[in-house]
Amino acid sequence: DAARAALAADCGAAWTVARLAAALGLAPRTLQRRLTEAGLSFSGLCTEVRLTRSAQLLARSREPLAQVGYLSGFADQAHFTRSFKRFTAITPAAYRAQFGSPAAAPPPRAG
Numbered sequence: 001d002a003a004r005a006a007l008a009a010d011c012g013a014a015w016t017v018a019r020l021a022a023a024l025g026l027a028p029r030t031l032q033r034r035l036t037e038a039g040l041s042f043s044g045l046c047t048e049v050r051l052t053r054s055a056q057l058l059a060r061s062r063e064p065l066a067q068v069g070y071l072s073g074f075a076d077q078a079h080f081t082r083s084f085k086r087f088t089a090i091t092p093a094a095y096r097a098q099f100g101s102p103a104a105a106p107p108p109r110a111g
Contacts, residue, residue, distance in 0.1 A: 003031070007049040011073040017042050050074065051087045058096040065092050 006023045007015060020042070021031040035042060054072035057063060063071065069080030069092070084092045 003035070003045060004049055007046060008053060011050050011053045012071060013073070015046055046073075047083060047087075051084060054080065054084060054092065055088070055095065055099075058092055059099045060101060065096075068092065 002024055003020060006020060013019075017028045017031060021028040024031065026034075032042065035045065050073040054068050054074075057068045057071060058065075061068070065080075066077040069077050069084075072080065074080035074083065081092055084095070088095055090098070
């Protein structure tokens with residue numbers, strides 16, 4: 001949980017095992033061992049945290065999709081869309097349409 005919280009505090013950072021371990025006051029090898037014991041990998045944990053953050057942003061904000069991806073730590077929108085779809089089985093746009101709050105939805109277009 002501490003590792004997730006540290007990663008979530010700055011999803012856009014260039015996290016490494018060494019940097020996360022230092023943030024948690026652990027040796028890198030200790031962090032890797034603990035992640036393995038929990039059935040996790042460092043890269044998998046980073047991706048999970050980034051995608052969770054992006055889902056929150058999609059549901060609660062009006063930020064453009066590319067900006068949501070960037071704020072969540074993805075280098076480009078295509079990578080964000082692929083990863084998000086693999087994680088949720090729907091695209092970021094479809095997720096926002098289905099789970100976004102009315103306040104976060106863009107205004108209707110005049111027809």
